[in-house]
Amino acid sequence: MQKTQIGIIGLAVMGRSLALNMADHGFKVGGYNRSREVTDAVVKEYPHENFVPFYDLEELVKSQERPRKLLIMVKAGKPVDMVIEQLIPLLEEGDMILDGGNSFFEDTRRRETYLKEKGIYYFGTGVSGGEKGARFGPSIMPGGDKEAYKHIAPVLEAISAKAQGEPCCAYMGTDGAGHYVKMVHNGIEYADMQLIAEAYLLLKYAGGFTNKELADVFEAWNEGELKSYLIGITAGILREKDDFEAGELLDYIVDSAGQKGTGRWTSLESLKQGVNVSMITAACNARIMSNRVEERRAAKELFEHPQQKLAADKAAFEEKVRKGLYTAKIAAYAQGFDLLSHAASEYGWDLNYGKIASIFRAGCIIQAEFLDDITKAFGKNKALKNLMLDSFFRDGVNQGQESLRCILGLGIQNGIPVPAMSQAIAYIDAFRGMPVGANLIQAQRDCFGAHTYERTDREGSFHHDWRF
Numbered sequence: 001m002q003k004t005q006i007g008i009i010g011l012a013v014m015g016r017s018l019a020l021n022m023a024d025h026g027f028k029v030g031g032y033n034r035s036r037e038v039t040d041a042v043v044k045e046y047p048h049e050n051f052v053p054f055y056d057l058e059e060l061v062k063s064q065e066r067p068r069k070l071l072i073m074v075k076a077g078k079p080v081d082m083v084i085e086q087l088i089p090l091l092e093e094g095d096m097i098l099d100g101g102n103s104f105f106e107d108t109r110r111r112e113t114y115l116k117e118k119g120i121y122y123f124g125t126g127v128s129g130g131e132k133g134a135r136f137g138p139s140i141m142p143g144g145d146k147e148a149y150k151h152i153a154p155v156l157e158a159i160s161a162k163a164q165g166e167p168c169c170a171y172m173g174t175d176g177a178g179h180y181v182k183m184v185h186n187g188i189e190y191a192d193m194q195l196i197a198e199a200y201l202l203l204k205y206a207g208g209f210t211n212k213e214l215a216d217v218f219e220a221w222n223e224g225e226l227k228s229y230l231i232g233i234t235a236g237i238l239r240e241k242d243d244f245e246a247g248e249l250l251d252y253i254v255d256s257a258g259q260k261g262t263g264r265w266t267s268l269e270s271l272k273q274g275v276n277v278s279m280i281t282a283a284c285n286a287r288i289m290s291n292r293v294e295e296r297r298a299a300k301e302l303f304e305h306p307q308q309k310l311a312a313d314k315a316a317f318e319e320k321v322r323k324g325l326y327t328a329k330i331a332a333y334a335q336g337f338d339l340l341s342h343a344a345s346e347y348g349w350d351l352n353y354g355k356i357a358s359i360f361r362a363g364c365i366i367q368a369e370f371l372d373d374i375t376k377a378f379g380k381n382k383a384l385k386n387l388m389l390d391s392f393f394r395d396g397v398n399q400g401q402e403s404l405r406c407i408l409g410l411g412i413q414n415g416i417p418v419p420a421m422s423q424a425i426a427y428i429d430a431f432r433g434m435p436v437g438a439n440l441i442q443a444q445r446d447c448f449g450a451h452t453y454e455r456t457d458r459e460g461s462f463h464h465d466w467r468f
Contacts (some may be wrong), residue, residue, distance in 0.1 A: 002052050004030035004063045006155055007070045009083055011042050014127070015073030017134035018100065021159045023050035032060045061090040067151055068095040071125070076103045084111060093119030096152060098142070100125045102262055105176035105183060109347075112144060112175040121148040124175070126182025128364035129161065137161035139364035140169035141185070141356075143178025161363025168359040173349035180343055181356055184336050187266030187280040189365050190259070191332040194283035194420040196234055199325045202407055206414045207317045208310045211248045215239045217318055226326055228368030256290045263287075266339070273342045277335040278427055279328070282419040289417075306415040317410075320403040327400030328424035333374060334387035335427065341385075354378030388431065401428060 008019045011033040022029045032054045033039045039053045054060040061068060068091060072083050080099055087097060097120060099108065108124030115122040126141030127134060140160045142149065149171045160169035172178040203209045203217065218235035242249040263284045270277040311317035337353055344351040357374035360366055377390035387393050404425050411418045430436050442453040452461040
């Protein structure tokens with residue numbers, strides 16, 4: 001039997017891609033899939049001298065060097081628990097299980113505690129970058145026992161993407177920290193994608209830009225401060241010709257988008273933590289509304305649409321959209337990192353926010369030049385309370401908020417849904433200290449429920465005998 005250094009359980013697209021990535025880097029990889037046909041297909045289509053197929057889970061485990069390292073790449077939820085139960089009787093104290101799927105962090109915390117009692121290390125390992133990232137270099141977010149991490153670090157850091165020569169992989173913290181960071185990464189990804197979609201809508205329907213002109217705009221934006229993976233592929237998408245009809249493919253794609261749940265988890269966790277991630281929530285809600293295709297189609301015939309008011313100067317409007325998008329992007333990342341900060345306090349994690357930003361710089365979906373500046377911001381001040389308080393990002397907000405307000409105004413006048421951008425300016429306005437109406441809410445709560453209120457001129461809680 002050939003000896004293996006790491007085993008992968010689950011050889012669908014992501015598992016197969018990670019296995020081949022590891023094999024490329026000189027690691028002897030054992031691969032197992034519940035379905036024999038899947039394993040055979042990998043061997044046939046992607047033959048590799050460092051990949052060893054197994055058709056029996058026990059045989060895979062026996063092939064492993066100690067401590068054994070087994071990466072689970074199956075659907076999140078019950079399937080992960082089922083694989084764990086199959087592995088427990090085959091493992092020994094000190095062996096390691098890694099979960100590379102999009103598991104909910106609370107499940108990861110539960111599993112880590114359960115396996116620790118059996119002497120087995122468990123790592124919730126966030127992996128971002130899709131099929132291409134997994135194959136050639138993803139961003140990796142492992143969480144678990146810090147001392148045990150040294151046994152898996154050489155593999156994970158070797159296969160990860162590299163940014164400025166540094167691996168886009170780092171130890172996140174204990175138990176569920178890795179999957180929590182991945183969850184927030186995906187939440188930010190939802191917001192980022194929604195903001196780009198809104199910029200596209202504004203330019204197309206309030207600016208009068210054609211797909212070709214839009215592609216040129218996004219291509220130009222990808223040379224400046226908005227440079228990112230998502231902006232880059234958007235330029236390409238806008239140019240892509242359709243396979244069946246004349247024109248661009250984008251115009252033939254149904255205006256409805258799905259979601260797998262990680263953005264929703266981020267939104268729900270923010271409510272639990274008492275943190276404002278309204279832009280991520282808006283992005284989730286936008287996808288929900290997009291799925292009401294028949295209702296939207298019917299409503300289109302029932303409600304009047306505002307008369308179209310195109311921007312007077314296309315070039316000037318394009319520049320305002322660019323600035324507004326960048327400003328909103330700052331707010332989205334500020335919300336995401338604020339949630340990470342509160343989670344660190346709640347769950348006892350020592351999160352390194354600068355390092356987290358640095359491992360997002362390559363390999364993952366939200367990779368962007370912008371993340372260099374976030375890394376620098378937390379490098380200057382590890383205790384930074386909110387990203388917008390850093391001088392670089394404060395200046396960005398100050399320079400771009402007028403543009404954001406302008407494009408929102410024109411968007412609303414044209415009946416263009418801009419939920420994420422609207423939440424961005426609402427967040428900025430609330431954050432900068434403007435009255436938010438909470439004094440009236442305090443008064444209402446005291447009036448109908450005697451919940452008391454606080455005063456501006458003296459300490460303590462008060463109740464008023466409302467006389468009406």
